[in-house]
Amino acid sequence: MQFPDDDNGQMLAAMADSGIDLTKALDVDFFLVFDDQRDAESALETLTSEQGDNDLEVHFDEDTEKWEVIVCFNMVPEYDALVAKETALNTFAQEFDGISDGWGVMQHQDGDGEFADDHDHDHDHDHHH
Structure with a gap:
């Protein structure tokens, strides 16, 4: 598979x-x-009402001193679909003075409990500013 040479493409290739x-x-x-x-929290409430019972969480990132909302979608990770979702979420976040800050995939998807809570998403890979 060939991936575009940008952050998202590199992430998919990895x-x-x-x-x-x-x-x-x-x-x-x-x-x-x-x-x-x-x-x-306002963004989270709006997402909750739109997404229903999707996996949503808010946490405070002490490194950046910002609040991070994590929205989980079960989807096929196709480049175009990821870009479209990220663009839509960025537009959404801007309504609440926020930004979309990329995406990540937890390794070991198949219910491997020891990784489930390990928020070790790779900030180096896919950071948009």
Whole structure:
């Protein structure tokens, strides 16, 4: 598979290299970042009402001193679909003075509990500013 030479393409190439089957749906986490806790919580409430019972969480990132909302979609990680989702989420986040800050995939998707809570998403790979 060929991937575009940008952050998203490189991320997909790295995932393919690590043995992830990119033709199957998996849980993709999209990160939305807000300066203000109230903005993050407002965005979360809106997402919850739109997404229903999707996996959503807010946490405070002490390194950046920003609030991060993590939205999980189960989707096939196709480049165009990821870009479209990221663009839509960025537009959404801007309504709450936030930004979309890329996406990540937890390794070991198949319910491997020890990784489930390990928010070790690779900030180096896919950071948009």
